[in-house]
Amino acid sequence: MATKPTNNPELLKLRDEIDGIDAEIQRLINARAECAQRVAEVKLEARKSGLEDAVFYRPEREAQVLQRVMARNSGPLDNEDMAKLFREIMSACLALEKPxxxxxxxxxxxxxxxxxxxxxxxxxxxxxxxxxxxxxxxxxxxxxxxxxxxxxxxxxxxxxxxxxxxxxxxxxxxxxxxxxIHQHLMIGKNTQQKAISRVYSHQQSLAQCRKWLDAHMPHVERIAVNSNAEAAKRVHSEWNAAAIAGEMAAELYDLDIIHQKIEDRPDxxxxxxxxxxQYVQPSGNDKTSLIVSMRNGPGVLFNLLEAFSKHSIDMTRLETRPSPSGSWAYVFFIDFKGHLEEEHVQKAMLEVRERAVEVKVLGSYPMAVL
Amino acid sequence: MATKPTNNPELLKLRDEIDGIDAEIQRLINARAECAQRVAEVKLEARKSGLEDAVFYRPEREAQVLQRVMARNSGPLDNEDMAKLFREIMSACLALEKPxxxxxxxxxxxxxxxxxxxxxxxxxxxxxxxxxxxxxxxxxxxxxxxxxxxxxxxxxxxxxxxxxxxxxxxxxxxxxxxxxIHQHLMIGKNTQQKAISRVYSHQQSLAQCRKWLDAHMPHVERIAVNSNAEAAKRVHSEWNAAAIAGEMAAELYDLDIIHQKIEDRPDxxxxxxxxxxQYVQPSGNDKTSLIVSMRNGPGVLFNLLEAFSKHSIDMTRLETRPSPSGSWAYVFFIDFKGHLEEEHVQKAMLEVRERAVEVKVLGSYPMAVL
Missing domain, CATH: 3.40.190.10 (Periplasmic binding protein-like II)
Structure with missing residues (x-):
């Protein structure tokens, strides 16, 4: 395929325009890098006089910058792509001081x-x-x-x-x-779609694609295996089966992906x-993680959860693990929305401390922006 | 380590300045993306009328943009970092059409x-x-x-x-x-630097670090092994040896890097x-690669090289491989600076064709910018 050098005047004009924009972007990125250098100087100066810590990377500040980038974005680049570019610009500026x-x-x-x-x-x-x-x-x-x-x-x-x-x-x-993470439906090179009578995958992946399977393959038997990779491996040598797995598995076992992104939840x-x-300052959109030890007993978990719901705190995750001390106790890993410095979080924490044997704060931190 | 929220007026001012610059960078990146979209439209339109091919990714154009970025860069970000950022900006803009x-x-x-x-x-x-x-x-x-x-x-x-x-x-x-690629000198956790009496590495790595070894470890025995990874593995269990290898090997065998980047040539x-x-148009700074088949005989290689030197062509690489046809012939892989569309290259090519049994052009392409 031979490409010709362009002499299309419209194209040449657009290229000139792009070159002009590039020069301007470059000037601004360097101006930003200079500001970052001055921030570092001010911090080092302030540390000498004990006024400021000299931490260059501030998770809450990074999160705020990205949140702002996404909020004001008007396209055509989508919010996520734009935030990724700013992540790299910040990464390069920060590395000027110290990666x-x-x-x-x-x-x-x-x-x-x-x-x-x-x-x-x-x-x-x-x-x-x-x-x-x-x-x-x-x-x-x-x-x-x-x-x-x-x-x-x-x-x-x-x-x-x-x-x-x-x-x-x-x-x-x-x-x-x-x-x-995306799930795909894949088959071997010699399999015909009409012949599929069973589908293999890890149990959780089957569950993640349940609605899609109900709608598109209601009569196909679902067989749970140890991992998605194992499902793909099996399908490689069977002529009447499909697997649900990720892209890497399809590549590894040379399977054809016949339906992409079949997971029920797109997220x-x-x-x-x-x-x-580091203790991280509030970014405005934060999460807090705790480990809470409770004595074993009826109503213990309800009692704990009530302390949160009372103060309208949105719990995003709860995991129960046996206590390593081996006594009759449980340890709960809890994530909720909010930062320790917010008032309603502090109120809830006081109540949690009253009800628990021990509370360990793992941190308040910005929620994933991207 | 607790960080405080800053109330340093100088810092707050710098942050505002950065936020303003960011908004401007963002506006320009989106303007660039819009131009890229218009380029794609113009190309599609021109293809319909047969005037232009609709190849969106042009290696020579990308190389030119990056060359320009590096030429006009004034810092504080160094040329390479700036070019890397533009690589990502171009990558994101291009993906708007089709990754x-x-x-x-x-x-x-x-x-x-x-x-x-x-x-x-x-x-x-x-x-x-x-x-x-x-x-x-x-x-x-x-x-x-x-x-x-x-x-x-x-x-x-x-x-x-x-x-x-x-x-x-x-x-x-x-x-x-x-x-x-960097070479490092590394030792096991129980090795004392003074006790080192030998150093293992692949022969080529030892050669790459010869000057450094002459200067810093003149009396230490150099032992060539099959690979740098093997050198690292050996050193893991020897108390009086060091290895020269890359960072990944040090991590893999849990060795301490005691001297970084000891290769004699920094490049x-x-x-x-x-x-x-794709046939790639000239970028202004290109290389050409050829496969040339020659009959076996005295002076064959000299004869070939002369065709290049006569036209002042800078050969960057020459590899000799036995011909797959099994006859009394050799195949040479040749890289030189210049593009097939440059006059002196065309003159040299004519002479090469006269002297060779067969010439196959693998391509003219932009030299690595980064």
Whole structure:
């Protein structure tokens, strides 16, 4: 395919226009970088006189900038793409002082790496570690500024190991990241769509696509297997079966995706936490995470939840884990909307403390913007 | 570490200034995206009347934009960081029409994926494939727009498989990407620096760090092993040895990096090719790649090289491979600076054709900008 050099006057005019806009964007990005340098100088100066801490990366400030970018966006780039570009601009400006150093649950190429890049941009220095507690230790030791660990996976449920590690750590949650995960229906190269009599997938993935299956494949048998990857592997060698799995599985087992994004909820996602040593100021749109230990007994959970609902606090997640102390007690991991510095949150917290054996605040932090 | 909300008037003023700049950057990025949309419309219109091809991604145009960005950059962001930001802005604008689809030699997390992202930006749709010829086939079939394959690795030499695949393919080279690779000196957790009596690495890595070793470790024995990863693995269990390897190896075997970036040439890098079906127009700073078959005989190579030097053509690489036809012939892979549409290149090509059995042009394409 030979392309010709253009001599279309309309095109040449548009290219000139783009070049002019580019020069202006570039001038402004450098002006922004200069401001960022001056911010760093002012902070260092203020630290000398004890007036200000010299933390360059402020999660709440980043979140506010992105929230504003999305609120004022008029297109044609959509809000998310525009916010991603600003994430990179901020990442590059920040790296002028010192790149943020981030450890994540590796190896490279995992969703957690993707989450780390999504949150900190490509100028962050990322370091893969092979276990969740190694990530915690690296952050605790100060060898990196932040860690990124998975906490909820819509296909595999809660990553309990992350929650349990918080029990013995003083690290704070400084932010959260969400990655959207899509489910696809896929078949082997020799399978005819009409011949499909069963569909394999992990139980949670089948559940996530229940409505779609009811509508489009009501008479096809649904078989739950250990993982989506296993479903894809099976289908590879069966002529009358389909699998529900992600894009990577289709590539790995050379399957054809015949229906894309069949998950019932379009916001199907995996959640990651940013952990660090920093107490994060309110961004205006925050979440708080707690660990609450309760004695075992009738009505305990209701009693706890009532403290929140009384103050109109919107709980977004509750996980129950057996207490590591082994006594007759439970530990609840609770996420709710709001920041510890908001009045109604403080009121609720007082009541929670009255009812609980122990309360540990894991942090208040900006809700995922992107 | 608790951070305070700032009430420093200087900081608050700088933040306001940044917010104002951000609003302006955002407006301009959207204006740029609108121009890109109009470019696409004009191209589609022109295609209907047969006046213009409707290729949205033009490698030479992208290279020119980035060259210009780097030439006019005044800092404080350095040229490379600024160009990376523009790569992403172009990637996002292009994706408004249709994201570029790119296959690369996988799995995910490899340097080749990094190269694909570096060249096409994060809005490209990338697809890992497990063999170099699969990448070629996918591009030939039109299932993706471009492929990315490694061609030169400064540690492992030339990737012969890529060169050989070109012999039987009609694909063109549409671009190149370079990734910088750093070498570090690393030791196990129980090793004392004073006790080091030998250093392991791949032979080429030892060669790359020769000057540094001569200067800093003249009496330490240098032992060549199969790969840098093997060197790191050995050192993990030896108390008196060090390894030269990349960052990933240090992480994998839990070694401490005691000296960073000890390679003698700071531009130590790995090179990748962008393959596609497109003939690329001159960008002003291009390379051309050829396969030249020559009969075996005395002075053959000299004869060939003379055709280039006569026209002052700067050859950047020459690889000799046995001809697949099995006759008494050689095949040379040649890269030189210049584009097929430049006059002196055309003159040299005429002479090369006279002296060779066969000449196959793999493409003229923009030199790596970043």
């Amino acid at each position: 943020v150093e981030v450890a994540y649950l590796g190896p490279e190429g995992t969703f957690t790496q993707q989450a780390a890049m999504k949150h900190f941009g490509q100028w962050a220095k990322t370091k893969p570690l092979l276990a969740i507690d190694e990530v915690f230790r690296e952050v605790e030791a100060g060898a990196v500024n932040y860690g990124v660990v998975p906490v909820e996976n819509s296909t595999e449920g809660v990553v309990n190991h992350t929650l349990d590690t918080f029990l013995n750590s003083n690290l704070k949650i400084c932010g959260e990241v969400e990655l959207r 199907n996602s995996t959640r990651f936490l940013i952990i660090g040593q | 570029v689809e790119v296959a690369y030699l996988g799995p995910e997390g490899t340097f080749t994926q990094q190269a694909a992202m570096k060249h096409f930006g994060q809005w490209a749709k990338t697809k890992p494939l497990l063999a170099i010829d699969e990448v070629f086939r996918e591009v030939e079939a039109g299932a993706v727009n471009y492929g990315v394959v490694p061609v030169e690795n400064s540690t492992e030499g030339v990737v012969n498989h890529t060169l050989d695949t070109f012999l039987n393919s009609n694909l063109k080279i549409c671009g190149e990407v370079e990734l910088r 130590n890098s790995t090179r990748f090719l962008i393959i596609g079906q």
